[in-house]
């Protein structure tokens with residue numbers, strides 16, 4: 024089946040734009056926990072502003088696949104400036120001192136985790152938090168030399184195709200999930216939540232791992248539990264059916280909204296043990312919020 028890429032926009036970003044954006048970022052910026060346009064030095068030129076305006080459409084559900092031809096450190100700086108101009112960039116892990124989080128390969132990690140070698144099924148990062156980051160940027164430094172590890176995105180709006188009885192149960196505040204510790208800038212951990220948004224919110228809180236986790240409300244009867252598990256699995260099936268597969272190449276970045284998309288990863292290629300660790304797949308991830316929330 025041909026994938027629907029109607030909301031995926033591929034753009035080449037010239038070295039002049041990267042240089043300009045990179046220069047806007049103060050050198051001591053990693054000591055900040057949040058940055059926005061007020062922290063930048065100067066304002067973008069007209070040409071650069073046109074580019075930023077385009078990227079602002081990430082908040083409307085557009086996905087941007089940017090291809091750079093600059094040095095990795097300069098790309099990283101330019102992207103942080105760009106996210107600060109779209110809204111605000113967040114350091115969400117207290118222990119870190121960078122806006123970029125390393126996504127390397129760890130042969131010993133849980134294969135389904137971000138740094139594992141297996142498939143990472145569809146999910147939203149920090150889904151239990153009241154204000155999980157809405158925007159995400161994934162930058163590729165080195166792809167998997169064994170030709171695996173593609174990024175998966177799927178439109179969360181496919182829940183509209185769920186049978187009514189499943190949509191109804193996913194709207195009930197009956198789900199619990201483990202808490203990521205040591206986070207900040209993401210609001211409160213919700214001990215129980217609904218997967219589909221209640222009227223006052225537009226956040227879907229989905230992870231495929233919920234069905235395996237089976238960690239639902241302890242007071243649920245067995246038959247109620249089964250309906251919930253089926254509903255989660257049906258949603259995952261719809262997400263898989265509508266998935267976009269993107270094999271990021273070196274110096275490419277993907278920018279998308281967690282309000283609109285679940286993300287995941289295909290398994291890395293066979294034979295990871297043969298790969299020199301200094302040459303294994305290396306991605307970087309950063310989080311931001313849009314200005315209009």
Ligand SMILES: [Fe+2]
Pocket residue numbers: 137146147148286
């Ligand atoms: Fe993730």
